[in-house]
Amino acid sequence: MVDTFDLPIYTIDAFTDEPFCGNPAAVCLVPYGKNLSEEKLQKIASEMNLSETAYIEHLETATMESSYKTSNEFKLRWFTPTNEVPLCGHATLASAATLFFCANNSSDAITFHSKSGPLIARRNGEGITLDFPINPVQPYDRQKVTSLIKEICDPALVEDVVYSSGTRKLLIRLKDSTTREELESLSPDTRALQASDTSGDIKGVIVTIKGRESIIDKSGKPYNFISRYFAPWNGIPEDPVTGSAHTVLADYWNKQLGRDEFYARQCSKRGGELIVKKVKAGRVELTGRARVVLTGTLKL
Known part of the structure; x- marks a missing residue:
């Protein structure tokens, strides 16, 4: 007889306090003692078809008394519709929000054990602060990515190109004269973008510009920088x-x-905001809000 069980699942909009804004993630609370195969984890993520589906599991040292309401340490994994990734910030924020707001976890801080090491999420007023490893950048030869840049924008707009080897992300800074509207109007053909680099060295492209007094939020507060991300x-x-x-x-x-x-x-079209703070020992804190938009159960 096939072992069937119910898998609680939630959709959380991260880095926003408004529904249908920010970045949505699906979050699954895997019941104690239940194991999902790699194939099943990927199939669920493909079915949800969001940028990330997160799986929160009890640690191997957990006991029958462990619960999502009282424990403060869990295992966390993230899957895109096509593959597992070693780190996902918005799905980590969504996972913490699921524990705090849906599972009614009583802890002030939660430690997630992941492929990127331990990640700490703590309550911060109406928001949640994540403690992540910072990912340094190095100079990069833009001639190696000329075709890629052309798929995104006019190369004459580019001020700087750097690379994060830890995340395999390319960062393209546009000239300071670039407006927010120009950044938001970029519309690369993502299939052509993917085809422009098949080396495996690049898994995502960040496009960013420096903030200024005229680039503001809805309350009039200026941003220090703004960005978009294609992967x-x-x-x-x-x-x-x-x-x-x-x-x-x-x-x-x-x-x-x-x-x-x-x-x-x-x-992005949905958009979202966060406070970014570089802290000592190669860490960075990301603070944002989250909104629960869907609760349900998968029948497995």
Whole structure:
């Protein structure tokens, strides 16, 4: 007889306090003692068809008394519709929101054990702060990615090109004269973008510009930088708000602006905002809000 069980699942919009904005992620709370095969994990993520589906599991040291309501350490994995990834910021925020707001977890902070090491999420007023490893950038020969740049924008608009080897993300900074509207109007053919680099060295492209007094949120507060993120190599044409990209942006803009804390916006169609703070020992804190939009059960 086939072992069937119910899998609680939630859809959370991360890095926003409004429904249908920010970056949606599906979050599954895997029941104690249940194991899902790699194939099943990938099939669920493909079925959900969101940029990420996160799986929260009890640690191997957990006991029958462990619960999503009282424990403060869990295992966390992330899957795109096509593959597993080593780190996903918005789905980590969504996972913490699921535990805090849906499972009514009583902890002030939760540690997720992941392929990127331990990740800490803690309550921060109406938001949630994530503690992630920062991902340094290095100079990159733009001649190697000329075709890729042409798929995104006029190469004459490019101010700088750097690369994060830890995340395999290319960062393209546009000239400071670039407007928010010009950044938001970029519409690369993502299939052509993916075909422009088949080396395997690049898994995503961040496009960013420096903030200024005229680039503001709805309350009139200026952003320190804004960005967009394209990752067709991971099955994501454009990601709405990307925590892992901001672990790269934090290092880049720290070096460029000489400051440790930033107010940022990712300018996708859904859009979202976060506070980025570089902290000691190679860490970065990402703070944002989250909105629960769907609760349900998968019948497995």
